[in-house]
Amino acid sequence: MSNEHPSAAAAYKQQETRRYFLGRGGNAIGWAALQSLLGSAALAGTGGRVGQPGLPDLGSEDGIRQVGPHFAPRAKQVIYLHMVGGPPQMDLYDYKPMMNDWYDKDLPDSIRNGQRLTTMTSGQTRFPIAPSMFKFQQYGQCGMWVSELLPHMGKMVDDVCFMRSVHTDAINHEPAITFMQTGNQVTGRPCLGAWASYGLGSMNENLPTFVVMVANPTNTEQVQAISARLWSSGMLPGEHAGVSFRSVGDPILYINNPPGVPSEIRRHTLDGINQLNQLQYEHLRDPQIKTRIQQYELAYRMQTSVPELTDLASEPEHTFQLYGEAARKAGTFANSVLMARRLVERGVRFVQIYLNNWDTHGNVAGRLPDQCRDVDQSCWGLIQDLKARGLFDETLIIWGGEFGRTIYSQGGLSKSNYGRDHHPRCTTMWMAGGGAKGGTIYGETDDFSYNIVKDPLSVHDFHATILHLLGFDHERFTIKHQGLDQRLTGVEPSRVVKELLL
Numbered sequence: 009m010s011n012e013h014p015s016a017a018a019a020y021k022q023q024e025t026r027r028y029f030l031g032r033g034g035n036a037i038g039w040a041a042l043q044s045l046l047g048s049a050a051l052a053g054t055g056g057r058v059g060q061p062g063l064p065d066l067g068s069e070d071g072i073r074q075v076g077p078h079f080a081p082r083a084k085q086v087i088y089l090h091m092v093g094g095p096p097q098m099d100l101y102d103y104k105p106m107m108n109d110w111y112d113k114d115l116p117d118s119i120r121n122g123q124r125l126t127t128m129t130s131g132q133t134r135f136p137i138a139p140s141m142f143k144f145q146q147y148g149q150c151g152m153w154v155s156e157l158l159p160h161m162g163k164m165v166d167d168v169c170f171m172r173s174v175h176t177d178a179i180n181h182e183p184a185i186t187f188m189q190t191g192n193q194v195t196g197r198p199c200l201g202a203w204a205s206y207g208l209g210s211m212n213e214n215l216p217t218f219v220v221m222v223a224n225p226t227n228t229e230q231v232q233a234i235s236a237r238l239w240s241s242g243m244l245p246g247e248h249a250g251v252s253f254r255s256v257g258d259p260i261l262y263i264n265n266p267p268g269v270p271s272e273i274r275r276h277t278l279d280g281i282n283q284l285n286q287l288q289y290e291h292l293r294d295p296q297i298k299t300r301i302q303q304y305e306l307a308y309r310m311q312t313s314v315p316e317l318t319d320l321a322s323e324p325e326h327t328f329q330l331y332g333e334a335a336r337k338a339g340t341f342a343n344s345v346l347m348a349r350r351l352v353e354r355g356v357r358f359v360q361i362y363l364n365n366w367d368t369h370g371n372v373a374g375r376l377p378d379q380c381r382d383v384d385q386s387c388w389g390l391i392q393d394l395k396a397r398g399l400f401d402e403t404l405i406i407w408g409g410e411f412g413r414t415i416y417s418q419g420g421l422s423k424s425n426y427g428r429d430h431h432p433r434c435t436t437m438w439m440a441g442g443g444a445k446g447g448t449i450y451g452e453t454d455d456f457s458y459n460i461v462k463d464p465l466s467v468h469d470f471h472a473t474i475l476h477l478l479g480f481d482h483e484r485f486t487i488k489h490q491g492l493d494q495r496l497t498g499v500e501p502s503r504v505v506k507e508l509l510l
Contacts, residue, residue, distance in 0.1 A: 077207060077479030082443025082510070083404035084211070085352045086204060086478070088360045089345070089387070091379075092185065092232050093367030096413035096428050097436040098457040099140045099376060102172055103153035106455045107139035107415065111423070115416045119458050126179055128369060128418060129429040135416035137456070138426035141373065150447035157380035160388035166447040167391055169439045169508050173451020173460045176411050176432045176467050181232050181367070184410035184432070189238050191471055191496045198242035200474065201358040203496050205248040206241075206487075207480055212355030214313035216306070219356050220250035221348070223341040225365040227378035234362055243489040247299045250360060253347070255339030259318050265311070274311075278304050317350055330389035334382070342386035349393050352403055366409055369418050370427035383407075391440055404442025404477055411435050415456045434460050437470075443477045445510045468502035476504040 098104050115135040129135070143156045148165035161168070178184035183193035190197040198206070205217040220239045225231070239250030253259040265274055282301050289297040320336070327346065328335050334342040341363050348359040363382065368375055387407065394400040412435030413428035420426070434453045440446060452462040472482040475496065482502065486493035 078481045078484065079479050081208070081477065081479030082402075083441070083477040084208075084402040085356070085399075086201070086358045086404045086406065086442070086474075087345075087348045087352065087390070088200065088358070088406045089383070089408075090185070090188070090360065090362050091366045091383075091407070091409040092234060092362050092364045093181070093230075094184075094409040094411045094413055094430060094435065095366045095379070096140075096368055096372065096376070097172070097434065097453075098413070098415055099142055099372065100155045100158060100380070101153070101170060101436040101438075102434075102453055102457045103144045104140070104415070104455060104457050105144075107137055107457075110137040110456075111139055112136045112421060115456065115458075119454065119456050121459070123433065124179065126430050129414070129416075132418075135414075136421050137415055138417035138421055138428065141424065141426075142376075148447065150449055152449055155380075157377055158384045160384045164388055164391055164440075167440050168446055169444040169448040169450070170436065171408075171438065171450050171465050171470070171508065172434070172436045172453060173463050173465045174408065174435050174437050174467070174470060175460060175464055176435075178411065179430050179432050181410065181430075182235075184430075185238060187467055188408075188410045190240075190242070191468060191498055195235075195237045196240070196242055197494075198244045198248070198496070199239055199250070200471065200496065201239060201250050201360050202241040202244050202248040203475070203485070204358045204478055206244045207485060208357055208478065210355070211357060214306075214309040215317065215351065215354055215356050216251040216310075217356065218248065218250045218358045218360075219351055220252045220360045221344045221362070222252070222255065223344040223361055223363045223382075224255060224339040225341070225363055225379065226382055227365055227375050229365060229371065229375055230367050230369065231364040232367055234364065238362075239360060243494060244487060245299055246296060247302060250358075255344070259314055271311075313354075317354065318347070320346070327393070330393055332385040332389065335386065335389075341382045342389075345386045345390045349390060349397075349399075352394075352399060353397065368413065368428055370420075371425060372427060373425040394441060400441045402442060404444060404474070405440045406437070406474070407439075408437025409435060412457075415458055431458070433458060439508065443510050445508055448508060450505070450507055463507075465505060466502060468497045468500060469505055471496050472502045473505045473508055477509070 098107070113136065115137060120135070140155070144153045145156065145162060146153050147162040150166055152165040152170060154162045154165065176184055176187055178187050178193050186195055187193045189199040201218040201220070210217045218239070222234055236252065239252070241247070241249035265271065282304060285297050285301045288294070289301070331342045331346050334340040335346045337343055341361070344361045348361060351359050365375065366379055391400065391405065394403055412431040412433070414431045418427040418429045434457065450463055451460060451465055453459060454461050475482045475485060482495060482497045482504070486495045488494070
């Protein structure tokens with residue numbers, strides 16, 4: 009928050025030695041080495057005094073000064089469910105019955121309006137309309153139309169804020185996911201979770217502030233590469249990067265002591281390493297050394313907290329009735345969502361779950377039902393569970409991909425199957441809890457689910473709204489970097505969409 013707290017940037021400059029500045033390019037190697045010792049715990053962090061939100065101030069003696077958000081946050085924690093590949097909005101939430109009359113007719117040039125296409129369909133001689141093969145039903149007081157593939161979603165539409173007019177600038181996966189997570193198509197910027205960690209700090213002593221899980225889809229026909237750059241801290245201090253929990257084996261590498269090494273020896277070893285690091289810090293005043301000390305300590309505490317976190321034996325049978333039987337199997341989306349509830353219950357600030365295989369270029373009939381079965385009951389169960397535990401009103405749940413899909417078919421088209429290409433002009437996302445206005449249906453697209461005709465919602469508008477729910481004015485929530493006040497929402501105009509908020 010450089011506008012309110014300019015001393016932080018000044019203090020950072022004073023502490024940034026010439027050796028540190030010149031060596032910054034080697035940080036990736038250094039962090040990789042540290043992570044090989046501690047596993048992903050090396051990238052964890054409390055980001056603030058426990059239970060007291062605050063931005064780090066590198067000018068203070070202990071590395072932290074308590075400042076708090078701009079105003080009282082509605083959401084204290086976030087669970088962000090990212091559907092990697094781009095869910096087809098017209099098959100799930102954006103009901104377009106008129107398309108049944110357009111089956112196999114060409115998409116009008118007036119609708120496409122010169123939009124650039126991916127190389128996967130730019131060579132097609134035709135762009136035949138593929139109406140959704142799935143039935144829709146209207147639910148709730150809000151009257152939201154939902155696909156038959158999502159029956160559990162139909163039961164909770166009045167708890168959910170639907171955004172049918174989200175649009176993006178990117179047409180390919182890597183820049184599109186990067187843009188959705190960091191506000192910029194170029195890698196190297198802090199993601200939303202890192203900003204939340206930086207701004208609000210930690211609410212627990214023994215777990216990271218920001219945790220990432222990559223769930224395993226039931227269908228693995230076409231998965232996309234997912235890079236750890238998506239949960240990077242960018243130019244923010246390293247402790248605000250996401251900590252990746254593995255789905256198989258130990259959730260954190262090296263979380264257990266090696267055979268024959270008791271906790272007393274590990275404690276003695278860490279004390280010696282920390283003393284050496286402290287001497288190094290006093291000599292160089294390198295803020296990354298201070299971060300390293302904090303991460304060794306967190307990693308030690310996580311040796312106790314993480315096994316307890318991941319042991320589901322204490323969960324009653326009712327839990328698995330809520331989330332579905334798949335929640336018993338490690339690595340599934342349902343299991344990951346249950347873990348997300350356990351994480352926020354223990355004070356983790358931001359949990360991100362990635363689910364792959366939504367890139368339906370072909371075989372929508374064979375793949376989309378599997379994808380929806382993976383997410384439908386578990387998302388419903390998560391919301392019911394949070395409500396029962398009194399956490400729903402302060403936990404923001406976000407669901408969506410990086411872009412939408414085309415109404416025209418990629419490749420072959422039949423009444424029983426088709427494919428859809430990438431489409432940046434519109435997609436549907438939803439939010440629930442944490443101050444989001446349940447029962448809201450925001451934005452409209454044309455009859456082809458191709459162009460937005462009412463209330464467009466840019467990625468930066470979306471980010472500004474999320475930050476507002478977390479208690480921040482997005483224009484003042486910045487960090488000084490390379491002479492500029494960097495922020496999640498960039499430099500182009502963006503706004504908080506008040507219609508989405510309670």
